[in-house]
Amino acid sequence: MSLLECQGVRKSFGGVRALSDVMMSIEEGEIVGLVGPNGSGKSTLINVLSGFFPADSGRVDFVGVDLLGQEAHEIAAHGIARTFQIPRPFATMTARENVAVSYMFGREKHSLAQARVAADEWLDFTGLASIAESNVDQLNLQQLKFLELARALATEPQLILLDEVLAGLNPAEIEGSVEMIRKIHDRGITIVIVEHVMRVVMSLSHRIVVLDQGRVIADGQPDTVMNDEAVISAYLGGKRI
Amino acid sequence: MNADLLTQAAVSGALIGGLYALMSLGLSLSWGALENINLAHFMFILFGAYVTYQLTSSAGIDPLLAALIVVPLGFAAGGLLQIFFEWAKVDEFKSLIISFGLFIILQSLARTIWSADFRSLDQSINPYVGSSFTVGSVSLQIPLVIAFVAAALIAFGTQAVMGRTFFGKAVRAVVHDPDTAQAFGVDHRRVGVLLAAIASAYSALAGVLIATFQSLSPTMAVGWFGIVFPVVILGGLGNAVGNFLAGIIIGVAAGVAAVIWGPLSASLVTFSIMVLALLFRPEGLFTRKAAI
């Protein structure tokens, strides 16, 4: 059975259909790239999967549980974590406290005392140990993005949804981030990555799902998908250069 | 229940609802368009009323003519406060607390100047109070009719200005996208100060109209919370015509409730309407979701 399975997921905003009949499945241990032109519904799908927006209809099965209609915090407890494109750290807390809070809640409930220890492990893992004490306003963009990762990991997820973790980073930082994503995958965590930097998605992903106008138009091996006529016309407006 | 009594209550309620709308418009504009929850508007109303009282009783000016002095004062005060808000980079939340502080200071100032006793204009210098005419079996109080007409003109006038003029477009641009507005040469600070000044002038005018027929006391401003917030929420933030219609709804509901269940029930009814509005139409009854 797939780890996650979407069937006929629909979502509209005031008459504008953002997702129509999305069919997609994610196998355990995969890295899946979720791509598509701007406004194709990638972010909406992430928001639906993580429970930030309720879907209008359809089914989302995660290890046999129907997630549709569940609250975001319940979905987190099932083992799905997400990051934000623009990092949203808890502004009045230090880096360590950010991660500790996440560990206290997340998939299993832990006490404050346990969280103190675990937070440092995750900061270590993401290479943020040196800035554990810093207030988040002192961190740079890459550190904030890694803090997002540490915070998501601290919830002990089975599946992690990465929303444009590379956006705004320079090439060297992208390199580091790609390595980090591989490292996360090595821990046995399934990853869905929404990304604009095609080169990276192609090299990282086992499989690519392409969305256009709220529906899945291609799904398969990176090379095959990127040569698909429908995908090319979706991206390039029908003209092949 | 006497049907005439109910009709009278509904008509008077609708008329006074116009006044409620005018009292609420300043706060609604400042909340909706400037993102300041400016409780000082209650004080602009209160001081508008008291200054009118003072001008009329010591200088013998007709209370409505006093508006020529009171309204510019309100305009200036609101503009200055907005300049202060801009200078202090006040967000929505700070504006609530700071203007709450101002509310308390000014209320206490009003008590120091005019005492805590009720003050009202003497009949000899106030031609409006107590005068009324009848239509069928319903009697219409002149000061309420004046207030209603003024409120209606201002509501529709404001809406027209907001919808059609450069200033209106500038305001909307500033609300939706200050950076772009800036790029097109709209100085959001100047637009904000002007709008805040106009909003405060409306509040001051509401004060003038109140002085023509009500007794004044410094504590009455707290009582207005029960009217103004339901109207603002129901009408939709920054929506002048919605605000006017909401004022009438609240006025009629409070008036009819007072006749049926006694005057004390009025605030229960208005707040219940507000809670229902929050539950089912948080964006206001008369606002489409995308509007300001």
Place this chain on the structure above:
Amino acid sequence: MKSRRRALTGFAVAFLILLAVPHLAERMDWPGFYLTFMFTAFFWITQSSSWNMLTGYSGYFSFGQGAWFGVGVYTTAVLAGKQGWSFLAALPLAGFTALIVGLLLGLVVFRLRSLGGEIFALTTLAVAFVLAAIARIFAAIDGGRGAFMTSVPLPEFLGEFRPAMYRMTLVIMMLTLVTAYLIYESRLGWGLFAIRDDEQVARGLGVPTFRYKMAALGANAFFGGLMGGVWALQIGFVTVEDVFSIRVPLFVILMSVLGGTRHWMGPVVGSLIIFTIVDRFNSAGFENFNQVFIGSLLILLVLAVREGIYLRIRERWVATASLFGLIIAASVIFNSSSMVWKFLWALLGILLMALIPDRAWQKLALRRRPTPSESREDRETVDA
């Protein structure tokens, strides 16, 4: 968990010492108003600390303290004052009635996703109005005639009126503070802090935001109502205008904002300072000046010291303690006015010291520049 045990021991010791004060007062023949001063301070500390459990911790700004207080006052006023219940039987119901009203409000407002913090604030303001209207309408509660508490008998073991008030308010204050501390040091507290910083993200990380906000609102209403229940005795003749006035919410906001809403101790410090100042103003005949003073202070604080003075005092604790001791000693030597005045001078000294901005302070205290790890707030709570 060592720190928690130490803190709870601290609470127990403080409780026992404060419990001994009435005996001491009797033996040393202190003026009666000392006790009144102290239990009024307990009242304000309880009100502001309970308010802070909701607003300081979760960030949902409430004007509703007057409502919880008022429900508590009227619960004992009706049950003990009108129905003849024994006071101690009626008292817990003051807390529980407020709790129920609070949870009903929460059920309405926290279910609304689209509801911003500002609308929440205004709704809490409205609740006091609605409750006041209900009290005025129903004769069983008030009916516009007020309610007498003056002839309600108190159990003998509590002693005379003043010591009895002192003991009851002390117990409720300690319960409130221990609760505030325990929330602060628990998952509930950290979940609320996460909600305060970014509610959506908190929910995404697994914080059950609805339940947590209800818990915070419930705790706020319960302790505010419980203390209100006792306070009905102090008011004596209970009227709607008095009880549901803007006074209680205004003061708790000011006290907590002054002391700082980020830490459970903030409201305690803020309450002591504001209450002492206002009390002395009143006794010196400046009653009208109070509102102007409070309004100005509120504006100044919001603009200047957002984090509140408690954290600054804690950072500068050596200077604080010395200054406090120095002023008390000086006022003992140079004048013979009452202890409360001396306390006021000492608190004003601390307040002024705390208002010195950090940068200026570091220039003053050249010898001891705080290292970065010392200058941050709340550090010990999550440090490994």
